[in-house]
Ligand SMILES: Nc1ncnc2c1ncn2[C@@H]1O[C@H](COP(=O)(O)OP(=O)(O)O)[C@@H](O)[C@H]1O
């Protein structure tokens with residue numbers, strides 16, 4: 648038996664009743680996260696990423712399936728799970744520092760006032776907020792600064808799991824780049840376990856250990872788990888020169904451009920084919936991919952890694968083979 652992951656997402660489903668009947672956004676999403684892992688999830692708009700994140704946060708409940716964190720079922724929100732959304736969600740009447748302190752006090756109720764202050768300032772400084780900016784209210788801060796406060800607050804509460812829903816989606820490219828660097832630094836220092844939604848493939852490669860790829864909805868699922876085998880520490884300006892970078896990037900872009908749709912069509916066929924439960928589960932299970940290792944093996948004239956050989960030779964994966972064109 649395999650060891651359970653720190654976070655276990657099992658057969659998660661979400662269905663909505665609509666005027667046109669039942670809408671199944673996703674109906675069998677399963678994946679795991681290890682402690683200290685940084686995992687990004689990518690998929691087209693509407694496939695259900697935010698819904699999954701909200702279920703992990705305990706802010707939404709699934710129509711089926713379960714989520715376990717450190718062996719305990721997730722039911723309802725907890726300070727052990729921090730969330731950062733795109734729209735900052737800061738308290739407008741409090742200063743940046745006071746917003747962070749508010750979270751820290753809730754998380755560590757036994758701490759003294761000065762302990763809370765020192766800890767909060769440390770995290771604000773880590774995201775580059777200093778020289779008076781920490782005493783300004785959100786309205787007097789730029790969008791980038793506000794998002795820095797949200798990030799500082801989330802990290803300062805040291806949750807067991809940090810959930811980020813497109814946190815940089817609303818920021819200009821330059822600001823986004825700077826905050827990505829800060830996030831990278833803070834993750835390196837804290838070994839925080841992170842689950843992050845992004846639509847930016849370069850951001851995902853820079854930050855993640857692994858990238859989950861979701862097919863289009865309805866009946867979306869996590870189709871692939873793509874390993875980012877690029878060494879750390881990583882640097883935004885030099886990472887593109889890593890020989891693994893473009894194989895990974897091309898793999899992700901191909902997924903978004905064509906495989907996500909092709910796999911959705913194939914999934915419909917698999918569901919309609921009247922397979923046994925096991926065969927169906929096997930055909931719809933996520934596959935592990937390591938494009939950088941694959942590229943290295945190809946360059947060295949070696950056979951692809953074992954996992955890929957197995958993947959492309961199992962009968963249940965035959966339709967996938969045709970789709971992937973391998
Ligand atoms: N209350 C609701 N009723 C019906 N459909 C909903 C409701 N809430 C969300 N959805 C649908 O669920 C799907 C997934 O939404 P979401 O998780 O926000 O996607 P993503 O974050 O991937 O863009 C969308 O297609 C959306 O239209």
Ligand SMILES: [Mg+2]
Nearest residue numbers: 696697698812
């Ligand atoms: Mg979303």
